[in-house]
Amino acid sequence: MSQPSLRSRLSRHFRTGRDRFLRELILAERARVEGRFHIADLGGRVDYWGRVGIDFLIANDIHVTVINQTADELYAGDGHERFSLAVGDCCALDDVADNQFDMVHSNSVIEHVGGYARKQAFAREVNRIAPAHYVQTPNFWFPIDPHWPVMPFFHWLPLLWRWRLLMRFKLGWGGPHRSIAHAMGDLEGTVLVDGAQMRDLFPVSRIRAERFALLAKSLIAARSRA
Structure with missing residues (x-):
């Protein structure tokens, strides 16, 4: 059996650390909410949450609403009751009320929504529909674009x-x-951002750099409720 490539091993290493940080952030927010905890996953897929852990969602009574631009981009996975699927423009979620969710999650999506005005609209919706968020994106200044x-x-x-x-x-x-x-x-359709742009898009968030050696490989905007 062939061994995984160095790129695959590094990718798995970063995903593992990223997923650990996400679980910690979710648990910190979960402790502030009574009853079911609702996450909006903007531009996501159900199968992604297998990495985070379906058992984790069940144990902490978490429900995830996956919102994507077209029905073709939605993948129902095993149809688990912990998920809902919805079609919508994540830059203009007109049918979603302010703070309707407890937390927004977005993984490698903001670089795909369009130009900077669309990125600003995406960030406004992230901040509007929930008091907490986790938004991850590759860093423009890392020499390898994962796309x-x-x-x-x-x-x-x-x-x-x-x-x-x-x-x-x-x-x-x-x-x-x-x-x-x-x-x-x-x-x-793939326009990366850098740290300065992430700070501009999410001025009240903590910007976390996921590093490889001294270089920031990806950026995470994390916000907790006040």
Whole structure:
């Protein structure tokens, strides 16, 4: 049996630490709430929560509402009663009341919502619909973008170079891309942020850097209720 690659082992290491931090944050917020604890997972999937632990959700009476932009992006998993699925624009959740949830969770989503104005709208909704949140995203200044892991520094190249590279090589989970429109769509739909932008988007949150050596690999905006 082949051994996991170094990239896979590092990815698993960071996921494990990230999931531990998330559980600790949830438990700290859970202690402040009587009755069932409600989490809104913006842009998520049910199968992601297998990492966090279904038993963890059950033991702490936690219900997760997964909200995604289209029905195709929602994955029902085993249909466990701890989950609800909803279609909605996470930058404009007009049907969700202020503080309707106890906590918002978002994992590697804000980089996909569009330009900076859309990112600001996403951040406003995160802060509006719950008093606490956990928002994780890859850091622009880390030399490997997890969306294009085959080529370090890819995301720092000029846009006109990047779409040409995507047309010729498989740099991410798919490819080579079949058309310029396909390549540009993926590039324009994946815009990383850095620490300064995260602090601007979430000014009252604590920004936690997940580090590899001295470099911040990803950023987490964490907020607890007052």
